[in-house]
Amino acid sequence: MNYWLFKTDTEDYTIDDLKQDKKTPWTGVRNYQARNFMRDHMKKGDFVLFYHSGGTTPGIAGLAKIASASYPDPTQFDKKSKYFDEKATKEKPRWVLVDIAYAKKFKNFISISVMRNKRELQDMWALRIGNRLSITPVTKEEFEIIQLLANSQ
DNA sequence: GCCAACGTTGGC
C-alpha cells in the first residue's frame, strides 16, 4: 500500500468535481518523475491526498483512491488537446495516467500553513521548497497525521 | 501581480 499527494489547480478541477464524477482519468501529467511514479509505483487501492493549489487557500481538500493500473494517456495522441505530444506514438506512448476515484471530502480543509506548522509533516515532499511536482509520495506516518487533522474537531 | 525555483529545450 502506497500513499500519494495529487495537486490540482482549483481553476481546472476540484474535490467537488471528483465527487460528482466519482471517478476520473488523471490526464495531462507531463513530467517524467511524476509519470514514473504512476507507471512504476502506483497500485489500485492506493490512497491519494487531493491537494488544491492556485486557489485562495492551498491545501488538502479530501481523499481519493487509485482506481486503475497505469495506461497510456489518450490526450497525448489528440492533436486538439493542449496535452498533445507529437513525439508520442501509439506503439511507444510517452505518457501514462491512472484513474482516481472519489473517497471523501475532509471535514477539515487542511491548509498548507497548518501542514507547515506540524512538526511531523516538516519533511513532506510536497512541502519542500520549490517543489513543482504534481504527484508526490507520502509516507504512512504523514498520511496518518493528515487523517487526524482532517477529522479532529 | 510578483518572483523564486525548477524542468525542458536547443545550440554548441
Next chain:
DNA sequence: GCCAACGTTGGC
C-alpha cells in the same frame, strides 16, 4: 554533455 534561455508552477 554542458549550460543559457525560456516557460511554467505555485505560494505569497
